[in-house]
Amino acid sequence: MTPLSTGRVAPLPVVRRLPAYLWLLRKLRAAGRTHVSGTHIAQDLNLEPIQVRKDLAYTGVVGRPRVGFEVAESIARIEAFLNWNNTRDAVVVGTGRLGGALLGYEGFLAYGLSVVAGFDSDPARVGTEIHGKPVMPLDRLEDLVRRLNIRMAILTVPAEAAQVATDRLVAAGIEAIWNFTPVKLQVPPHVVVQREDLAAGLAVLSVMLAEAHGARAPAIEPESAPSEEDTSEA
């Protein structure tokens, strides 16, 4: 079955779940497991077994009844599906707190992303290094992007600067922007943007907390034993 009409290879919710499968499968591989059933994956990830089978099917993995899915093959298929098999270089634009953290975060390597440099408009920051990565002036952006064939940028500037920075990224030839600002960016059609909305996640958590416990009387001292049967300790 070829993809289709919309050009979408898989529904976005499926794409969003794939990294979780990948994480688990790698853990299983490290533990020496060669096969795993959709049922087992589902239990571990709190999903329905049928959903796991459907999701994996999108990547092209084929399982064997009674045996399950081959761990190594599943990993390879997911990585290929997400284009995470070849490491991709990226730059961070805006080297404030969040940007600085992402500059040094080696964890993205597991997802095929290697951050090579940071860019900033603040002369005080330019020329320094953060976690061993150089911070360069925005003027150098286009040059570096073209020379290193960089397609992806991580945007962590203050909200007010987001659109201006985006315009420069587009001019420099960047094709994909991972947007950590709350701004809805204007970009030409050939540039894709994924907004990472931390506030959305916090909103969900806030509502869930209110649903679970409701508003709590402020500043009332709870006595001794807090909860269930925990014997945990301190």
Next chain:
Amino acid sequence: MTPLSTGRVAPLPVVRRLPAYLWLLRKLRAAGRTHVSGTHIAQDLNLEPIQVRKDLAYTGVVGRPRVGFEVAESIARIEAFLNWNNTRDAVVVGTGRLGGALLGYEGFLAYGLSVVAGFDSDPARVGTEIHGKPVMPLDRLEDLVRRLNIRMAILTVPAEAAQVATDRLVAAGIEAIWNFTPVKLQVPPHVVVQREDLAAGLAVLSVMLAEAHGARAPAIEPESAPSEEDTSEA
């Protein structure tokens, strides 16, 4: 209409969109606007007008035909709906790169969240300050949580330490965990967890990029104009 069966006040997708409305409405307020139509909001946020009206209705705002929604009232309603009207204290557990960044990130204040301290198991970090916030040993967690009546924790420890740290958070009386690790945490039913899955966002971006441009020949120097219909391949 009262909420209902599931106890959910609004569908989660609605909750996730509310912060974007809030952001825009505050911008409008700062610009002196007193009213705004759902149509206008929709244009600005790339949504359907009907979706905006429905979403806002969940918060209890009532609009006026021909006039639209009152900006100030809408802001107040959304804030109340999300429990963002009273600032809530939180702690960061794990003061590595991401944790350190979140410790110092003042932006959460706009979302009613104030980070008061960081916790770490590494003796080298304990006792120091990051962005003016103290880093304390995990032993002090329970004491501080109880004294300051803290309900929420931001979890940014390495994956291997995630479950152990979670157990301590639960024992200390934390009720909500904003989980930045890739681990599916085990918690008792009275504790809510929101997993912030950066890898999921990156997966979406990767797939969108591949759909828009396809795989690009690695390390081939593009001459002048890279653009559209290139017959790329390898």
Next chain:
DNA sequence: TAGATTGTTAATCGATTAACAATC
């Protein structure tokens, strides 16, 4: 008033879940 905009009720769309025959 006239017409832009709301809120409600109904239709559509897409994702998740269920059922079950095929199979190793």
Next chain:
DNA sequence: TAGATTGTTAATCGATTAACAATC
């Protein structure tokens, strides 16, 4: 073999979108 597990086809569920009367 027997039975656990897959993949397919159909049913359900929930969110988004459409239509439109009410209204300021």
